[in-house]
Amino acid sequence: AQKITQTQPGMFVQEKEAVTLDCTYDTSDPSYGLFWYKQPSSGEMIFLIYQGSYDQQNATEGRYSLNFQKARKSANLVISASQLGDSAMYFCAMSAISSGSARQLTFGSGTQLTVLP
Amino acid sequence: EPEVTQTPSHQVTQMGQEVILRCVPISNHLYFYWYRQILGQKVEFLVSFYNNEISEKSEIFDDQFSVERPDGSNFTLKIRSTKLEDSAMYFCASSEAPGQHREGYFGPGTRLTVT
Numbered sequence: 001a002q003k004i005t006q007t008q009p010g011m012f013v014q015e016k017e018a019v020t021l022d023c024t025y026d027t028s029d030p031s032y033g034l035f036w037y038k039q040p041s042s043g044e045m046i047f048l049i050y051q052g053s054y055d056q057q058n059a060t061e062g063r064y065s066l067n068f069q070k071a072r073k074s075a076n077l078v079i080s081a082s083q084l085g086d087s088a089m090y091f092c093a094m095s096a097i098s099s100g101s102a103r104q105l106t107f108g109s110g111t112q113l114t115v116l117p
Numbered sequence: 118e119p120e121v122t123q124t125p126s127h128q129v130t131q132m133g134q135e136v137i138l139r140c141v142p143i144s145n146h147l148y149f150y151w152y153r154q155i156l157g158q159k160v161e162f163l164v165s166f167y168n169n170e171i172s173e174k175s176e177i178f179d180d181q182f183s184v185e186r187p188d189g190s191n192f193t194l195k196i197r198s199t200k201l202e203d204s205a206m207y208f209c210a211s212s213e214a215p216g217q218h219r220e221g222y223f224g225p226g227t228r229l230t231v232t
Binding site for chain 1: 148150152158159160161162165172173206208210212223225226228
């Protein structure tokens with residue numbers, strides 16, 4: 001079984017500042033992927049970034065980077081230079097990649113990020 | 118750019134009625150999923166589908182739910198007798214390979230309201 005924990009129900013950040021959203025996970029699968037999604041108030045799920053468990057380097061996508069610490073089972077999302085449009089709910093998720101494992105995404109409870117002007 | 122589409126975007130139905138939510142996955146994808154998100158809560162897995170059969174399902178996916186791929190393009194979720202607690206956003210997703218949700222092939226969702 002997989003579990004994702006997001007301990008910050010809400011976060012505030014000043015515009016142009018960086019913010020870190022926490023995510024810890026638990027799994028017995030040897031091979032897995034970690035994902036971050038953004039969900040604005042309109043409701044759609046927007047993919048942000050992906051990290052494979054065997055990737056040697058931390059993933060980056062523009063202003064998003066994933067601070068992957070495998071030993072600690074954490075996959076924190078860092079948003080640099082926050083913008084007002086970053087205000088949204090952010091979900092951490094994971095899926096197994098190993099054969100014979102459940103492959104669906106397991107989501108955390110989310111962090112509501114508010115960017116202040 | 119390929120995308121998953123879902124119809125309708127919003128459906129209102131009365132308790133006890135049957136609803137069918139429709140999804141068109143990306144054409145070369147083989148794995149299909151339905152997820153549910155009750156308002157203000159996290160996204161929950163319902164069911165995955167591969168090779169014309171269910172490969173995994175959660176405990177939420179009870180006998181009132183069914184999925185079907187009636188033709189080569191559509192993937193449907195049927196709720197036989199809706200309950201008030203079925204009110205939620207339903208997301209369809211697809212992937213080329215199991216677990217390969219890279220780039221997040223989620224549809225825009227169908228908001229189901231049961232009255």
